[in-house]
Amino acid sequence: MIFKEIRFFILVIIALSLNSCGFYSLSGVTIPDNIKTFQVDYFGYQAVLVEPGLERDFTLALQDLINDQSRLSLTPRNGDYIYQGEITRFYIAPMTATADSRAAQNRVTLEVNLRFTNTKNDEESFEKKYSFFFDYDANAQLQGSTLEAAKEVLFEQITQDIFNDTLAKW
Incomplete structure (x- = not known):
């Protein structure tokens, strides 16, 4: 008998907590009803170290994330x-050293400057820099699979941070 009462009590709490989350979705996205579309302009490249195609890949990664995790149309x-x-x-720096003072690990860092415009509510518009890093073995070159792994980690973190600031409002 006590087990049934506890189970009923837990179900009531769950039902009430789900009901109270009316404005939020399960993903945490809070988009007003008058917002239907988003636009991601091609991100330019101003970094000293040139990595061909990085700006195109970043632009596509941001478009894909917003498309996949929101109801907005591109x-x-x-x-x-x-x-x-x-x-x-976009730069590479040695991070850790071996006993004979050689680099054991390198760090590649990506920094992106974002200008976000909410055309329906200018008070929510802002400009902000986002940055993240990826560490890799100093014996490896930043190309091929190492570069792809770095881009995956860098893009995932920075695009998710942008998403959280603009759509999830975290």
């Missing part, structure tokens, strides 16, 4: 939310 112009910016830093 549009080439006149979006309700507009994402613009540039890659401002």
Whole structure:
């Protein structure tokens, strides 16, 4: 008998907590009803170290994330939310050293400057820099599978941070 009462009590708490989350979705996205579209302009490249195609790949990664995790439709112009910016830093630096003072690990860092415009509510528009890093073995070159792994980690973190700031409002 006590087990049934506890189970009923737990179900009531779960039902009430789900009901109270009316404005939020399970993914945490809070998009007003008047926002239907988003636009991601091609991110420029201003970093000193050149990595061909990085800006294209980043732009596509941001578009894909927003497309996959929100109800917004991608549009080439006149979006309700507009994402613009540039890659401002892409650099490699040694991180850890061996006993004979050689680099054991390198770190590649990506920094992106974002200008977010909410065309329906200018008070929510902002400009902000996002940065993240990826460490890899110093004996490896930043190309091929190492570069792809770095881009995956860097893009995933930075695009998710942008998503959280603009759509999840975390």
